[in-house]
């Protein structure tokens with residue numbers, strides 16, 4: 669039995685960050701200032717804090733300025749909107765990321781809608797999602813763009829391929845489908861109400877799993893030779909030592925016997941998300957400075 673390839677997202681992300689660092693050096697030379705990324709974290713969720721810290725470190729490592737804003741869970745929506753407005757006006761800030769999810773008493777759409785679309789490095793603003801949907805230049809959500817980069821690296825031209833995206837979130841599923849469509853793939857979005865999900869997935873040359881349910885996509889669902897991108901990050905209790913570990917939305921060990929290639933969790937899509945965030949910040953900085961974006965990004 670042949671075993672598929674494990675796509676090294678961690679290595680690909682490191683290469684992308686090196687390219688971003690080169691681009692940052694060019695930007696500093698051209699403008700005399702560093703690109704800046706502002707990250708806003710509301711509340712105390714430990715997993716979010718760890719993730720924000722690692723983003724901050726990588727931002728500095730590629731030569732950018734990192735600004736972090738921590739606010740308590742109790743912050744009012746008005747105060748959060750005031751902070752966003754301040755960051756919109758701040759010339760040192762090229763990118764603004766508001767860590768999601770936000771506490772329930774805050775209207776997420778209102779907060780995202782308050783971000784200057786030119787600084788919306790998550791690509792979540794309706795202006796950017798509308799630009800993406802109509803085939804215009806946009807800031808594109810980091811995780812789906814990272815997935816497309818891995819897919820094109822593995823498969824080359826995606827034109828005419830059958831792609832099934834499992835999950836319909838605004839953050840991953842929908843923009844992922846738009847990007848695949850822009851690459852001329854034939855795109856299906858499946859979700860929790862899809863009937864006979866196994867047979868829908870079995871049609872696919874490309875499977876993108878973004879449902880947030882641990883190991884939900886089974887190995888035998890995968891068409892032989894398909895390429896699988898696993899976006900899930902699910903923390904589960906590990907029976908053996910009582911510790912927890914993270915797994916994806918795909919039963920990877922089973923799937924390996926069927927796939928051409930698959931991204932692992934961890935070490936697959938996750939590191940790409942952060943690398944693309946830095947890439948988007950550099951792209952936003954160039955656009956704001958009236959410079960053409962670096963060619964290889």
Ligand SMILES: Nc1nc(=O)c2c([nH]1)NC[C@@H]1CN(c3ccc(C(=O)N[C@@H](CCC(=O)O)C(=O)O)cc3)C=[N+]21
Pocket residue numbers: 719765766767768769790810901914933934935936937938939940941942
């Ligand atoms: N506005 C906003 N934008 C985001 O992009 C965003 C967000 N909010 N809220 C939280 C999620 C989560 N997220 C991750 C990114 C990278 C890894 C990552 O690098 N994971 C590593 C390590 C995982 C581990 O060991 O814990 C990996 O998969 O290999 C994980 C999670 C971005 N998010």
